Amino acid sequence: MDDEPQLIERAKAGDGAAATEIVHRYQRRVYALCLRILGNPDDAEELTQETLVKALTGLERFDGRAKLGTWLYRIATNACYTRLRSERVRSRGRVPWPESGELEAASGVKRSEAALDAGQRQRHVAQALDRIQPEHRVVLVLRDVQGLEYEQVAEVLGVPVGTIKSRLFRARLALREAIEQLESGASAHRGDHS
Amino acid sequence: VIGTPFNPETDLPRGLTEADVLEWVEADARSRSAAAQGSALHRVSRAVAADARLGSMLEAMRVDRAALGSLESPAPPEWLAHAVLEEHERQSLLALSDMAAMGRRPARREPDEDSFSFSAMPRWFRPALASAAVLVLAFGAWQLLPIVWPRPATPQGPRVATNDRASPIPAPVEPERGVEESPAIAIVPPAVSIPTPGAIEPSAAEILSARLEMSVEATLELALAGRLVVVVSVADAHAAESAARQVASHPVDATWGLHSPSEQLVAAMATPAHARMVGIGDDESGVHRAGGDGPLGHLQIVLAATPTVFRAQASASPEALLDMLDGLERLGTSVRLMPVEEPLPGMGMVPAPTGESSLLWWEGDPASWRPWAAIPVQFIESR
Numbered sequence: 001m002d003d004e005p006q007l008i009e010r011a012k013a014g015d016g017a018a019a020t021e022i023v024h025r026y027q028r029r030v031y032a033l034c035l036r037i038l039g040n041p042d043d044a045e046e047l048t049q050e051t052l053v054k055a056l057t058g059l060e061r062f063d064g065r066a067k068l069g070t071w072l073y074r075i076a077t078n079a080c081y082t083r084l085r086s087e088r089v090r091s092r093g094r095v096p097w098p099e100s101g102e103l104e105a106a107s108g109v110k111r112s113e114a115a116l117d118a119g120q121r122q123r124h125v126a127q128a129l130d131r132i133q134p135e136h137r138v139v140l141v142l143r144d145v146q147g148l149e150y151e152q153v154a155e156v157l158g159v160p161v162g163t164i165k166s167r168l169f170r171a172r173l174a175l176r177e178a179i180e181q182l183e184s185g186a187s188a189h190r191g192d193h194s
Numbered sequence: 195v196i197g198t199p200f201n202p203e204t205d206l207p208r209g210l211t212e213a214d215v216l217e218w219v220e221a222d223a224r225s226r227s228a229a230a231q232g233s234a235l236h237r238v239s240r241a242v243a244a245d246a247r248l249g250s251m252l253e254a255m256r257v258d259r260a261a262l263g264s265l266e267s268p269a270p271p272e273w274l275a276h277a278v279l280e281e282h283e284r285q286s287l288l289a290l291s292d293m294a295a296m297g298r299r300p301a302r303r304e305p306d307e308d309s310f311s312f313s314a315m316p317r318w319f320r321p322a323l324a325s326a327a328v329l330v331l332a333f334g335a336w337q338l339l340p341i342v343w344p345r346p347a348t349p350q351g352p353r354v355a356t357n358d359r360a361s362p363i364p365a366p367v368e369p370e371r372g373v374e375e376s377p378a379i380a381i382v383p384p385a386v387s388i389p390t391p392g393a394i395e396p397s398a399a400e401i402l403s404a405r406l407e408m409s410v411e412a413t414l415e416l417a418l419a420g421r422l423v424v425v426v427s428v429a430d431a432h433a434a435e436s437a438a439r440q441v442a443s444h445p446v447d448a449t450w451g452l453h454s455p456s457e458q459l460v461a462a463m464a465t466p467a468h469a470r471m472v473g474i475g476d477d478e479s480g481v482h483r484a485g486g487d488g489p490l491g492h493l494q495i496v497l498a499a500t501p502t503v504f505r506a507q508a509s510a511s512p513e514a515l516l517d518m519l520d521g522l523e524r525l526g527t528s529v530r531l532m533p534v535e536e537p538l539p540g541m542g543m544v545p546a547p548t549g550e551s552s553l554l555w556w557e558g559d560p561a562s563w564r565p566w567a568a569i570p571v572q573f574i575e576s577r
Contacts, residue, residue: 009229019282020279022276023275023278024275025547027270027275028267029267030269031268031269031270031274032267032268034266035268039572044273045270045274046255048270048274048278049274049277049278050409052278052282052283053261053278053281053282054403054404054406054407056278056282057289057404058404058405058407059280059526061530063528067530071407074407075407075408078407078408078409078412079408079409079412080535081412082408082411082412082415085415091432118261120266121257121261122261122264122265123259124461124504125258125261125262125265126265129262129317134355135514140262140566141262143456144259144262144263145262145265145267147263158471158532158533159471159533160467160470160471162213162348163535165212165213166212166371168216169202169212169215169216170202170212170213170215172216172219172255172259173200173202173255175256175258176200176251176258179254179258183377186256187335
């Protein structure tokens with residue numbers, strides 16, 4: 001990433017190879033961000049494309065004060081917020097995560113108990129992430145899934161670091177409650193079968 | 195396991211903040227065990243040891259965080275990069291074609307009044323033309339006034355025109371030849387781009403979309419919610435302020451105008467948080483802070499310089515927003531739009547102006563009229 005300033009300058013000057021390099025370097029991260037926030041691959045593809053096109057077209061105005069990745073996350077997050085507010089995503093809905101046991105049945109491979117626990121926890125976390133408020137989901141995705149520092153999250157969302165910390169703590173609480181609801185539902189389901 | 199929902203306001207142990215607990219959740223085991231006596235980590239560890247409910251909740255949060263971090267990062271479809279580059283190329287070509295079209299137009303066209311096209315004019319010229327039309331209209335009306343409503347003769351006879359505001363009756367001014375015949379005011383075209391046949395002209399929304407970091411729709415929504423700030427970088431704040439005051443001294447034109455800000459708005463924009471957000475450091479902005487753990491606890495004193503702020507009012511439309519950005523760019527070196535967390539005082543949706551200049555542009559059904567938004571404009575000195 002040390003070559004980023006040169007890469008940006010080259011892209012600003014109209015170097016197509018530099019633009020291609022920027023797209024290849026960041027598309028996966030932007031797509032993962034959009035997908036985790038929106039929960040729908042179609043929307044995520046559309047907004048990843050929109051974000052990268054906007055960034056390349058507006059690269060002239062990128063002054064290099066923030067990292068390019070942070071700037072892209074900011075554009076993508078704003079686009080996701082807009083999409084979440086629109087009727088379209090509400091009607092299209094989120095693609096549900098597979099229920100416990102479905103993946104195993106599909107693969108036909110019996111996994112160890114520990115791996116099953118870890119897999120189930122991941123599914124519950126991913127499902128719970130879909131259930132909490134977008135504001136909480138965004139901050140958790142930026143911090144825990146994308147691994148951004150507090151300062152970077154603050155820069156992406158345009159709020160002070162103190163606000164980010166407070167929002168993150170409340171997001172963790174909300175996620176915990178959602179997971180507990182899922183777990184209690186799952187244990188009740190198992191109880192019915194046994 | 196949480197029985198009843200955990201309320202950070204009431205359920206956190208005394209002396210611990212959300213940030214302290216968050217730090218504990220995100221710290222690794224070694225940092226927690228090596229935490230110095232009295233540090234936040236150490237205090238949270240003690241609270242966890244004393245409160246089983248808090249302990250199980252924070253431990254579960256650590257597990258959740260690890261699970262979130264281990265979620266797989268799906269790859270985008272292979273066609274995506276190609277689609278992005280293709281769309282970028284298309285937009286670049288559109289922009290080039292537009293620039294080329296605008297550059298060639300004056301040279302290619304012969305002066306021909308019949309083929310007058312408002313859209314062929316430079317964008318900055320439209321508000322100027324509108325203002326000129328309003329002035330001509332006002333002047334014409336003033337000249338017609340003595341005919342419609344003859345003024346009684348005064349015993350003093352004709353007076354010499356002066357700039358003396360105390361003069362109760364303005365002296366008549368000799369009309370310039372031809373001014374009375376100014377029907378142009380009646381045929382001023384509306385401020386809507388009329389597409390020129392044969393030329394591909396991107397709409398204001400498309401141009402704006404390329405210039406913004408967020409969507410046009412989101413930008414307008416933020417403006418109407420009072421959560422949008424325009425930051426104009428200037429080389430000389432005093433010169434920019436004086437130029438902005440000149441703009442503000444003119445009435446609101448068809449699409450946007452500048453006004454003096456309210457005291458509440460200036461106060462809201464003088465906070466250190468805002469200064470940091472618009473990209474001016476504490477030292478550069480004149481924001482000084484002093485604080486520390488004294489007898490009153492953590493006391494923070496904030497001294498902030500008064501920011502150079504104006505209040506723009508604009509129709510919540512891509513065209514108006516583009517006009518405003520173009521206008522403000524002429525006052526500074528660059529213009530940025532920044533969303534803020536909370537609505538700023540007095541900003542957001544405002545009634546549309548009802549001056550005669552805006553009446554000229556009213557058309558269509560009132561239901562189609564756009565709302566107007568008050569947007570703060572902050573000038574910052576870039577060094």
